[in-house]
Amino acid sequence: MVTSHDPRPDLAPQADLSREEMESLQREIAEAAIFEDSLEVDLEALSSPLEAAAAGAETPIVAGVDQSFLLDSEPERALSAVVAMRGGEVIERVHAVTSLEIPYVPGLLAFREGGPILAALEELSVDPDCYLFDGSGRIHFRQAGIATHVGVVLDAPSVGVAKSLLCGTPRGDLENRQPGVRVPIEANERVDALEGTVLGYAVQTRQYDSPNRSINPLYVSPGHRVSAETAADVAFDLATSYKLPEPIRLADAYADEAKRERGRT
């Protein structure tokens, strides 16, 4: 069912909370999160803009978000980069440099990078229909990874794309799978969810021709307002030329580019 747009800035990740407060806020985020497709956004159109246009639909805007770090400065700083795309074309790039308050702790990534990310997103002039983050969404101890946290705060469809698995159990073999293959990631005892709940998918976007070596899959999970299936579809469909979905790959490159530009000035 479609509910009204309801941003929750009150649930934004604050780095000055105690660990217990952070964890309870994450449980609150998980309850507010919607792990199924909602809103009238046609996410199918993200991958096939031409067909969508022919059908009279508006071409959706997808934003990829990623960070680079300036660990030598005191305090450490994060450079959050955002690349917005529409129909396969980059329509806007923005970034923001922010001081980091706390160190990286597995499970609490949103409290380290969420602030910087929200600061960068405020610089955006366009309004994305979906956000792709580097990190987990529902594949998280409390079902509240950074993609879910930021998605709920903005109340916008979001997807988490991680390069390694934080928790959960793959339901099948992950070695040498063909492009397009997806293996369910189920909740295990380490996750606050019914055992066996499908948290997301290991999505194979690329693979070598010879079975000698194997390319690792991407661990894709719902952030907010998208189902695990749609999240996997979106990540795979946007990975048109490389292993990573194009918006994230470009945000990753832009984050490094902007960092070097900054040091050279």
Next chain:
DNA sequence: GCGACAG
């Protein structure tokens, strides 16, 4: 105490 652990 031991193991596990996104970026």
Next chain:
DNA sequence: ATCTTGTCGC
């Protein structure tokens, strides 16, 4: 994530 050259393979 970041520090970093070369190098193996298509």
